Amino acid sequence: MAKPQLVCPAGSLAALKAAVDNGADDVYLGFRNDTNARNFAGLNFDDKAVAEGIRYAHQRGRKVLVAINTYAQAGRFADWTASVDKAAELGVDAVIIADPAVLDYATKTHPQLRRHLSVQASATSYEAINFCRDKFGIQRAVLPRVLTLAQVENVIRHTEVEIEVFGFGSLCVMNEGRCWLSSYATGESPNTVGACSPAKYVQWEKKPSEMDVRLNDILIDRYGNDEKAGYPTICKGRFDVAGETYYAMEEPASLNVLEMLPEIIRIGVAAIKVEGRQRSPTYVAQVTRNLRQAIDAAAAAPGGFAVNPAWMAELGKVAEGSQITLGAYNRPWR
């Protein structure tokens, strides 16, 4: 059984170095524009930073992947092809693409450039993945976080495309690549501007006994002083539904697959991804370090693997809402 690659996020050069220094095999990043789904103010890489990041990673035998994972907007296709061209020129190890048109461009223009199918492509079946392999020569696919582990295993059995799954990080309502909730409130969403709940629409208001958060003036949550907060997204808001106020769509929590690592390795997952390009180098270092140790331990002795409570404690602390979950992986229903 091969040991899965550990794929970690970087929103800055400092985060990339933190990932490499703490044991990431691959680091993924985005350019400073809306061709990636973490297009936040002050985040991401200019050309100089990408070049330095590649140098730093390659010197240490690690790889740099570039996410071009939003859908090209009408009339602006050239922005997406320019990002693909730039990634190829800079010498990245792979591009992570969602839009079939962008994939098609990359396949025809840069056939030598390794292509991964982004989670945003929302390919949940081996048929969809094999279609992308036949048409666009993808070598890896990132699975949406909606499948049980048994379903992931079924996908792996029916494709030779490497399968990457999420191992840690914030969850959303898992309508990956198709979510318009942010647009409902603001007119902008990951697929249109590269950001969910763009910061210019977010207002945190501290009052003596509570804190309100609004998205474009729509109240999405109210936290008591002792309550943990989450990201200001509609999917994790608490709403009044038939006279009761609760998380109507999803609780703020982070996925954490530590306890499933031996199973993930056994079924042949090629890579484990960490979410969080918007987080700090400190988060990247903490999560990478703990997952590195856990994956190494699970791969060395799958039968005798036990989750170290120190890993859980550190990962639990940085989790959104300070809560962790196994997400869809262990749901009994389909």
Add this chain to the structure above:
Amino acid sequence: MIDSSRIPKIPAFTLPALIARIGTRLPQWPHSMNLALALNAAKRMGVLHDDTLSEIEGKRFRVTVLDTGMVADFSYRAGAFRPLWNTGGKPDLQFAAPLSAYLQMVSRQEDPDTLFFNRTLSIEGDTELGLRVKNMLDALEWPAMSWQGLKPTFLSRG
């Protein structure tokens, strides 16, 4: 880059309430001046990027250390951080946290989002500006410092 493994682990702590009670009664201008001086020194070291600095031009900031009672008001204008003496009106962006949280963030022992989620750090005002500043601070790469390397210099002076 700061090698945080060389910095002792900073626990979460809150200073006795008396300190804040005294601190809030003391003049605040030295804090504003010291913080502006420190930020200008960081700028001269080249760790703050010009493109981000141009985006915070003219903005007013307030940093409050809750358990010391320290409040520092400053802005970035015409190429330098400047203390603000007249603190009337609402700043564009306010950070408030206990001293230990700032120390943990500066030494890269805690993640700002984690401190925000668990309500230790509060950020109010222009959220986009807050995100920009947070990302600027996250992207900082301090020049490598070797305390071992410094030692002989000091000794030879002695």
